[in-house]
Amino acid sequence: MSGLLNNIGRNGLTSKSGFNLIFQRGAAQITSIHAIPYIRTPTSTINHSVEQSNLRKRLLGRPGVLGIKRGMISWFTEEGKHFAATVIEIDACEVVGHKTKETHGYFSVIMGHIDKLKNFDTRILPMFQNAGVTPKQQIREFRVRDEKGLIPLGAEIKADYFAVGQFVDVKGVSKGKGFQGVMKRHGFKGLGASHGVSRAHRSAGGMGGNQTPGRVLPGKKMPGRMGGKNATVFNNEVLFVDAEAGILVVKGQIPGPNKSFVKVADAVKAYGRSVNDLVREAAN
Amino acid sequence: MLGIISSSKFLVRPSIITTIQNGTRSFTTLKKELPTVYEPLPKKRTGESVLAYLYQKMLNKYDPSGRRRILSKTLRAGDVIRVTYLDRTDVVGRIIAIKRGDNNVGSNILIRNKLNKVGVELRIPLYSPKLRNIEVIQKPEVRLARNKQYYIRNTRLDVQDVESSMKRKEAKKIKETERKDEKKKLRDQKAAKLAKTAAKREAKNAEHTSNSHVVEELSKKTEST
Numbered sequence: 001m002s003g004l005l006n007n008i009g010r011n012g013l014t015s016k017s018g019f020n021l022i023f024q025r026g027a028a029q030i031t032s033i034h035a036i037p038y039i040r041t042p043t044s045t046i047n048h049s050v051e052q053s054n055l056r057k058r059l060l061g062r063p064g065v066l067g068i069k070r071g072m073i074s075w076f077t078e079e080g081k082h083f084a085a086t087v088i089e090i091d092a093c094e095v096v097g098h099k100t101k102e103t104h105g106y107f108s109v110i111m112g113h114i115d116k117l118k119n120f121d122t123r124i125l126p127m128f129q130n131a132g133v134t135p136k137q138q139i140r141e142f143r144v145r146d147e148k149g150l151i152p153l154g155a156e157i158k159a160d161y162f163a164v165g166q167f168v169d170v171k172g173v174s175k176g177k178g179f180q181g182v183m184k185r186h187g188f189k190g191l192g193a194s195h196g197v198s199r200a201h202r203s204a205g206g207m208g209g210n211q212t213p214g215r216v217l218p219g220k221k222m223p224g225r226m227g228g229k230n231a232t233v234f235n236n237e238v239l240f241v242d243a244e245a246g247i248l249v250v251k252g253q254i255p256g257p258n259k260s261f262v263k264v265a266d267a268v269k270a271y272g273r274s275v276n277d278l279v280r281e282a283a284n
Numbered sequence: 285m286l287g288i289i290s291s292s293k294f295l296v297r298p299s300i301i302t303t304i305q306n307g308t309r310s311f312t313t314l315k316k317e318l319p320t321v322y323e324p325l326p327k328k329r330t331g332e333s334v335l336a337y338l339y340q341k342m343l344n345k346y347d348p349s350g351r352r353r354i355l356s357k358t359l360r361a362g363d364v365i366r367v368t369y370l371d372r373t374d375v376v377g378r379i380i381a382i383k384r385g386d387n388n389v390g391s392n393i394l395i396r397n398k399l400n401k402v403g404v405e406l407r408i409p410l411y412s413p414k415l416r417n418i419e420v421i422q423k424p425e426v427r428l429a430r431n432k433q434y435y436i437r438n439t440r441l442d443v444q445d446v447e448s449s450m451k452r453k454e455a456k457k458i459k460e461t462e463r464k465d466e467k468k469k470l471r472d473q474k475a476a477k478l479a480k481t482a483a484k485r486e487a488k489n490a491e492h493t494s495n496s497h498v499v500e501e502l503s504k505k506t507e508s509t
Contacts, residue, residue, distance in 0.1 A: 070333075070334045070335055071335050073335070073338065073339075073342075073388060073389070073390060074385070074388070074389050074390035074409070074411075076346065076389070076409075076411070076412060076413055078413070080412055080413050080414035082409055082412060087334055087335060087338060089334045091328070092324065092325045094325075115324035115325065117321075117324060122318065122319075125318070125319040125321070126319045128319070128321070128322070129319035129320050129321075129322070132322060133322055134321065134322050134323065134324040134325070135321060156325065244328065245328055245329050245334075245337060245338075246328040246329070246334070247334055247337070247338060249338075
């Protein structure tokens with residue numbers, strides 16, 4: 001008998017009465033009418049997508065400010081502590097435009113600074129007219145988390161936008177150093193000063209293996225152009241602010257030579273939140 | 285916020301599209317007008333440079349009386365100064381170099397001294413709010429060459445223990461003045477003595493003369509008798 005049932009189980013026969021007979025381990029079972037045969041699981045999100053990436057991105061709630069590096073000074077605190085600081089000028093920094101999720105896929109504020117009254121590009125003049133501001137010398141955009149961060153068009157942002165004591169990130173283009181060797185560019189140690197080293201004291205040394213891999217691996221640190229690249233200095237403390245005079249003083253140094261343009265924004269590491277973070281915080 | 289400068293609208297330039305007919309040119313205006321340009325914001329700091337403005341502000345804050353600014357001009361390498369801090373501690377040393385910032389609060393003074401025969405150097409921020417006073421103790425009679433006298437380190441021109449040498453000098457001065465005083469005293473005493481003796485002698489002489497007068501009188505008397 002058992003042999004017969006086993007045979008039926010293998011073949012999956014249907015009984016004459018119409019019940020589905022499921023045979024397991026040689027025993028016949030009838031599916032309960034209360035049983036849930038299957039559940040539709042939610043479609044899995046593809047994390048490696050623009051939308052999900054945008055939700056994960058740590059962004060600021062408000063845009064930053066455009067400035068000009070003016071030089072470094074000595075700074076004393078009230079307690080008499082003494083350190084170096086950098087002076088940033090904020091000259092007629094105004095909101096010129098917006099980018100929204102509907103049209104561009106993300107929110108950002110376009111800002112311009114330094115009034116330019118000659119030789120402007122007529123193609124971008126409508127943007128300034130729309131915002132109600134003078135044509136600007138430089139235009140840059142600051143990405144913000146959501147539409148709350150979109151400052152109204154034409155608003156002037158002054159130095160007191162930042163509070164004394166808060167932290168800011170400063171972005172700029174570092175000073176160009178030209179074509180440099182590995183010692184200066186990557187901090188290699190170079191070769192020996194003696195012990196038979198001949199005319200290769202500042203050389204890089206080995207470039208890789210021999211027959212295996214038989215090539216120099218990609219990304220090998222070599223001599224080349226140094227500096228002149230975008231650089232960010234994180235978490236600089238704001239020491240002094242003068243809105244009327246357009247002066248912002250931050251502690252420490254910032255990239256680039258004097259008179260270069262920089263972007264100053266709230267410190268991402270201190271104040272940056274992603275949309276997902278906010279949802280999580282609200283849930284808690 | 286800003287007034288539109290209607291007059292600064294760009295003039296619409298004509299564009300030629302048709303051929304010349306009977307010596308006249310026909311044209312159509314551009315459909316799209318060029319945009320308006322708004323006037324710029326007023327200039328900040330009345331056009332003054334940012335750093336100059338800030339330097340002035342900071343100097344006024346850290347040196348309201350202007351005394352330090354005068355010091356930065358008058359002090360020179362070779363002067364011996366005493367710097368007193370707010371907590372009343374002080375340091376003494378000879379100025380080796382003064383780094384004068386471009387009229388800014390970054391100026392500082394490098395002073396050198398010797399403590400237990402070991403050279404000690406200290407860089408003092410001139411406008412530091414920690415300082416109470418900077419006092420010039422001594423100015424050299426003959427100045428060494430250069431404004432930055434780094435070359436004197438560990439040579440025969442090097443700074444000696446400024447404080448003890450000052451003390452020694454002071455002691456010497458005091459001694460000298462004491463000696464002078466003593467000498468003067470002695471001289472005075474001598475003079476007084478001489479004067480006394482002279483006066484005595486005079487008095488004696490006077491007595492003698494008066495006595496002789498008496499004697500003369502007596503002799504006259506005797507002659508008459």
